[in-house]
Amino acid sequence: xxxxxxxxxxxxxxxxxxxxxxxxxxxxxxxxxxxxxxxxxxxxxxxxxxxxxxxxxxxxxxxxxxxxxxxxxxxxxxxxxxxxxxxxxxxxxxxxxxxxxxxxxxxxxxxxxxxxxxxxxxxxxxxxxxxxxxxxxxxxxxxxxxxxxxxxxxxxxxxxxxxxxxxxxxxxxxxxxxxxxxxxxxxxxxxxxxxxxxxxxxxxxxxxxxxxxxxxxxxxxxxxxxxxxxxxxxxxxxxxxxxxxxxxxxxxxxxxxxxxxxxxxxxxxxxxxxxxxxxxxxxxxxxxxxxxxxxxxxxxxxxxxxxxxxxxxxxxxxxxxxxxxxxxxxxxxxxxxxxxxxxxxxxxxxxxxxxxxxxxxxxxxxxxxxxxxxxxxxxxxxxxxxxxxxxxxxxxxxxxxxxxxxxxxxxx
Amino acid sequence: xxxxxxxxxxxxxxxxxxxxxxxxxxxxxxxxxxxxxxxxxxxxxxxxxxxxxxxxxxxxxxxxxxxxxxxxxxxxxxxxxxxxxxxxxxxxxxxxxxxxxxxxxxxxxxxxxxxxxxxxxxxxxxxxxxxxxxxxxxxxxxxxxxxxxxxxxxxxxxxxxxxxxxxxxxxxxxxxxxxxxxxxxxxxxxxxxxxxxxxxxxxxxxxxxxxxxxxxxxxxxxxxxxxxxxxxxxxxxxxxxxxxxxxxxxxxxxxxxxxxxxxxxxxxxxxxxxxxxxxxxxxxxxxxxxxxxxxxxxxxxxxxxxxxxxxxxxxxxxxxxxxxxxxxxxxxxxxxxxxxxxxxxxxxxxxxxxxxxxxxxxxxxxxxxxxxxxxxxxxxxxxxxxxxxxxxxxxxxxxxxxxxxxxxxxxx
Numbered sequence: 001x002x003x004x005x006x007x008x009x010x011x012x013x014x015x016x017x018x019x020x021x022x023x024x025x026x027x028x029x030x031x032x033x034x035x036x037x038x039x040x041x042x043x044x045x046x047x048x049x050x051x052x053x054x055x056x057x058x059x060x061x062x063x064x065x066x067x068x069x070x071x072x073x074x075x076x077x078x079x080x081x082x083x084x085x086x087x088x089x090x091x092x093x094x095x096x097x098x099x100x101x102x103x104x105x106x107x108x109x110x111x112x113x114x115x116x117x118x119x120x121x122x123x124x125x126x127x128x129x130x131x132x133x134x135x136x137x138x139x140x141x142x143x144x145x146x147x148x149x150x151x152x153x154x155x156x157x158x159x160x161x162x163x164x165x166x167x168x169x170x171x172x173x174x175x176x177x178x179x180x181x182x183x184x185x186x187x188x189x190x191x192x193x194x195x196x197x198x199x200x201x202x203x204x205x206x207x208x209x210x211x212x213x214x215x216x217x218x219x220x221x222x223x224x225x226x227x228x229x230x231x232x233x234x235x236x237x238x239x240x241x242x243x244x245x246x247x248x249x250x251x252x253x254x255x256x257x258x259x260x261x262x263x264x265x266x267x268x269x270x271x272x273x274x275x276x277x278x279x280x281x282x283x284x285x286x287x288x289x290x291x292x293x294x295x296x297x298x299x300x301x302x303x304x305x306x307x308x309x310x311x312x313x314x315x316x317x318x319x320x321x322x323x324x325x326x327x328x329x330x331x332x333x334x335x336x337x338x339x340x341x342x343x344x345x346x347x348x349x350x351x352x353x354x355x356x357x358x359x360x361x362x363x364x365x366x367x368x369x370x371x372x373x374x375x376x377x378x379x380x381x382x383x384x385x386x387x388x389x390x391x392x393x394x395x396x397x398x399x400x401x402x403x404x405x406x407x408x409x410x411x412x
Numbered sequence: 413x414x415x416x417x418x419x420x421x422x423x424x425x426x427x428x429x430x431x432x433x434x435x436x437x438x439x440x441x442x443x444x445x446x447x448x449x450x451x452x453x454x455x456x457x458x459x460x461x462x463x464x465x466x467x468x469x470x471x472x473x474x475x476x477x478x479x480x481x482x483x484x485x486x487x488x489x490x491x492x493x494x495x496x497x498x499x500x501x502x503x504x505x506x507x508x509x510x511x512x513x514x515x516x517x518x519x520x521x522x523x524x525x526x527x528x529x530x531x532x533x534x535x536x537x538x539x540x541x542x543x544x545x546x547x548x549x550x551x552x553x554x555x556x557x558x559x560x561x562x563x564x565x566x567x568x569x570x571x572x573x574x575x576x577x578x579x580x581x582x583x584x585x586x587x588x589x590x591x592x593x594x595x596x597x598x599x600x601x602x603x604x605x606x607x608x609x610x611x612x613x614x615x616x617x618x619x620x621x622x623x624x625x626x627x628x629x630x631x632x633x634x635x636x637x638x639x640x641x642x643x644x645x646x647x648x649x650x651x652x653x654x655x656x657x658x659x660x661x662x663x664x665x666x667x668x669x670x671x672x673x674x675x676x677x678x679x680x681x682x683x684x685x686x687x688x689x690x691x692x693x694x695x696x697x698x699x700x701x702x703x704x705x706x707x708x709x710x711x712x713x714x715x716x717x718x719x720x721x722x723x724x725x726x727x728x729x730x731x732x733x734x735x736x737x738x739x740x741x742x743x744x745x746x747x748x749x750x751x752x753x754x755x756x757x758x759x760x761x762x763x764x765x766x767x768x769x770x771x772x773x774x775x776x777x778x779x780x781x782x783x784x785x786x787x788x789x790x791x792x793x794x795x796x797x798x799x800x801x802x803x804x805x806x807x808x809x810x811x812x813x814x815x816x817x818x819x820x821x822x823x824x
Binding site for chain 2: 013
């Protein structure tokens with residue numbers, strides 16, 4: 001029997017090693033540092049219930065349950081514009097569209113911009129689902145090197161000149177998986193690069209709110225307030241998934257008018273519009289107050305301090321249990337330690353350790369611990385000694401126990 | 413200044429005349445037969461509130477608000493499988509995925525199946541957003557002729573042999589815009605065509621529940637129970653949008669395992685998953701009872717009788733006000749009259765009328781009435797004398813008044 005004649009674009013993308021690891025997470029007793037999930041115990045369920053009750057109240061239920069505008073639910077576009085103003089980004093409600101999670105914003109950018117064979121620059125490493133999403137549109141990905149201060153702008157400029165890419169995709173604040181924070185100076189340079197080389201810069205910002213100490217520098221888009229010739233070349237993707245709820249799937253995209261119009265047309269034929277109910281819940285939630293502050297700010301304060309404490313505990317445990325066998329930069333926010341196996345012995349041992357993080361990740365579940373190897377996060381030239389550890393969903397006891405298991409699983 | 417270098421696939425699709433008409437609907441006092449929307453007054457808001465309360469109850473809120481599986485919310489996949497069994501389709505929960513409205517199912521089929529230049533057969537006329545969605549993936553659309561009994565299977569077979577299409581897309585029950593009902597005999601023939609020519613048949617069924625008298629014949633997929641060699645070539649798209657609520661965006665797709673796996677991978681990079689909250693609401697709603705019957709059945713009974721009455725009233729008004737100037741087949745379900753201008757005078761007049769439905773649709777809003785011309789619903793060779801009238805959202809008084817305005821707007 002013949003089989004279905006699938007489209008050639010699927011040949012670009014394969015099921016990742018990471019997906020195989022996720023299947024193991026259901027094993028009883030396993031501790032997971034693998035996911036990129038927020039801690040559901042920190043969701044403001046009560047606030048979301050209140051926002052939902054408003055959305056399905058007599059005044060708005062009819063409109064919420066009916067078809068809506070592809071561009072987004074009016075009150076949410078207004079609320080996001082106000083929210084963005086608080087971050088220094090000046091945008092009108094019709095200067096943004098809402099999306100079904102910020103993943104859809106990436107898909108719409110791919111669909112509107114990328115021809116098969118087009119060069120697209122991403123950070124090495126970068127968000128795995130961006131790599132796959134852009135590859136499905138035929139992108140030929142180029143990897144720009146990063147350090148703890150984010151993408152190296154000197155190298156990025158060379159790559160832009162060399163490859164004339166369709167777009168550059170960056171996660172400037174607490175990148176996934178790198179955890180890196182792009183410095184103010186480098187952000188300003190990127191604004192200049194956009195204007196000078198007339199190249200679209202896509203700034204993905206799901207983690208910017210999750211800072212432990214000082215907030216991140218202004219976003220690339222905010223910095224373009226002083227550089228009007230850069231503005232036609234900048235897009236920004238935001239998300240409610242890391243604080244409010246990923247399950248309701250609401251994100252947004254700010255982009256130049258022409259790109260926004262094309263993305264809206266593509267969205268019309270992708271899912272018509274994002275769930276009005278989800279959008280109305282987000283819009284209503286942004287208005288909720290708790291005393292002098294918003295509920296969002298109150299929730300954010302709890303999330304930040306909880307994740308900060310977990311990151312600190314994980315650092316202490318990694319130092320104690322793995323010592324020189326593992327290097328990393330201490331994250332100042334976000335959800336991840338991005339680490340590298342050195343081959344050095346663990347503390348109290350003389351045995352050299354493996355630098356094969358993929359093999360390490362495969363055997364770790366047998367020791368009751370799961371994490372993801374770093375290689376799949378590289379579009380090209382994977383660093384196979386890297387791995388990503390998330391502290392977001394484990395309490396302090398599990399972090400202690402989990403890092404202990406990590407150390408036991410390391411020697412081969 | 414240069415402008416953004418958009419992808420070539422966008423050149424396949426243009427903003428439709430219909431979108432321009434929709435912008436006029438906000439005019440005060442206008443009566444609209446234009447939309448494909450269900451009547452929000454018939455939504456079971458109380459039932460949806462109850463289902464939402466359950467979804468955000470302590471037992472499930474954490475999971476609902478967290479990231480979910482790309483394949484769908486487990487209880488919904490189970491509930492849809494049970495729902496489908498009631499329609500004669502035997503499917504396990506893992507034999508279907510949930511989608512962000514059935515529009516996304518179409519997008520996933522396009523993404524997984526269509527290479528640029530691939531032939532795809534659709535009905536002439538067919539759902540406008542399917543035409544646009546498939547064109548964005550580069551489909552070269554072929555139009556199969558229809559009559560009141562649905563697609564003409566003899567012609568369809570010739571076209572399959574001639575074009576060797578990647579897939580055939582059909583709306584067998586109360587097609588949009590045609591309102592046509594594919595006969596049992598023709599459905600059986602299509603099952604044979606799938607097996608014989610090894611061609612993927614995509615059956616889109618958003619309207620099948622909206623029957624006024626007898627239910628439609630079994631779906632193409634249900635008829636394949638007796639023809640196992642056809643099963644690997646059949647996909648089915650379902651939707652909660654026409655009865656429960658379009659605003660929450662929940663649909664589903666049943667397909668052969670390999671297609672389902674590829675579509676799931678594509679969905680992962682399109683929107684990660686459909687809103688868990690929307691899915692949980694749909695799953696819970698399907699369990700709600702009202703006495704002996706389900707709330708869904710109770711709601712469906714009201715929707716069917718309301719739309720049936722509106723369709724009958726519209727027929728009477730069209731006959732009285734437009735007479736021989738307009739031909740149509742009386743719909744037995746669904747939301748639409750598919751009509752054709754004959755050029756004959758309206759009753760009591762001797763003046764010949766226009767057969768240009770596009771010009772008619774453009775001037776109609778000046779007479780306080782809106783509808784959509786039929787031409788955009790044809791992938792090729794548009795019949796410019798056709799137009800679509802929806803009775804779903806207008807009460808009987810508005811239908812009377814609106815058809816009167818239609819008659820006044822017709823002569824040029």
